[in-house]
């Protein structure tokens with residue numbers, strides 16, 4: 001018996017489908033936190049009081065029976081031709097049923113048509129006539145009051161949204177236009193097994209927007225490529241072709257066939273110059289308008305699909321920790337960490353204003369995409385700290401800029417310029433010495449604190465979170481000094 005997620009994997013890559021079927025499932029940690037049962041809230045939005053509720057291992061006859069004497073069905077399990085589906089809501093109307101899909105995001109798009117069409121395929125085959133199609137999704141404009149209001153939290157739509165998040169094609173039309181017969185595909189899926197597993201074949205699906213979890217298994221040679229391999233040339237579509245033609249290293253890149261970004265230039269030059277490239281003039285200019293004391297700032301935050309606190313919108317983030325290292329002109333450094341549990345945004349805003357010096361440069365890594373946003377959100381919420389918080393943003397510079405703009409490249413970065421990667425080249429403290437190694441692990445651990453889950457050692461977690469966030473702002477001081485030495 002297959003589920004729609006199996007069909008998606010099969011269509012993405014036949015080999016991925018087999019590996020997923022045959023290998024141990026990894027524990028799933030969602031990057032987005034959803035504490036509430038979204039389907040229960042959506043039922044409130046729809047005003048449903050009485051309904052049949054499907055369950056995980058229901059035999060398929062149970063939902064078919066329920067059709068006879070329930071006006072509403074929620075999470076009912078149906079099966080046909082070896083495919084099992086879960087239908088969020090079905091509502092009996094005059095000419096058949098209205099079907100409600102449930103989308104946990106903000107703007108359902110017509111991209112995931114296979115999911116919608118395969119669901120309708122099963123219902124069609126079972127003779128369940130669908131009259132109208134809806135998607136219930138989270139409302140981007142909803143601002144939570146003291147209580148959560150399912151009426152405002154969701155939007156019920158008959159349309160998909162386009163790239164600009166405007167309603168576009170009718171869901172009904174999009175599904176009917178894309179419907180196809182899938183019984184042949186389901187039979188082919190049955191025939192695939194470990195014995196006749198397809199060979200790995202590299203496509204954009206292997207390491208595109210999200211890297212396939214089987215990548216290292218499929219292409220084990222890449223785990224041991226030299227740091228200056230042509231495969232580390234950032235964003236070069238022709239890198240695998242060049243490798244096959246014997247252009248093995250960055251310095252061999254065929255300039256006529258690459259995109260010509262500044263990062264690529266830095267990567268190629270680094271290899272030609274023996275491993276390191278630094279545009280000293282541009283770097284010196286980047287340092288020119290900085291002034292002491294320099295504050296290195298790093299935040300950690302959680303992202304909630306359903307806003308847990310007053311004033312928050314769906315998918316708004318909740319900052320729960322920051323660390324600062326303050327560097328004086330004589331080289332002395334001091335560190336402070338603020339760690340909160342639940343919602344301490346006001347105390348955090350107050351603490352930031354108190355702890356960050358009123359003058360001097362503030363530095364963050366990926367400032368535009370993270371720290372500046374967090375500060376702006378706090379400034380928007382707390383009028384009394386607004387001016388001081390915005391002053392922090394005005395003085396903020398992005399330490400990632402010299403790397404993303406191709407001012408500096410060390411071939412040992414292998415096309416990666418995260419704080420952790422660069423720090424690993426510095427011969428200083430290492431993230432590997434910490435119990436928490438990366439940002440998402442920090443979030444997963446903070447969830448124990450926030451839920452007051454006593455099955456974990458909460459004091460230890462608090463200590464480790466402070467060490468991890470402190471390491472991020474410390475790493476910035478080390479990288480800052482390295483860049484400054486290159487500029488000099």
Ligand code: SF4
Nearest residue numbers: 013016201206212218
């Ligand atoms: S890495 Fe590529 S070939 Fe291997 S399973 Fe994933 S998508 Fe398929």
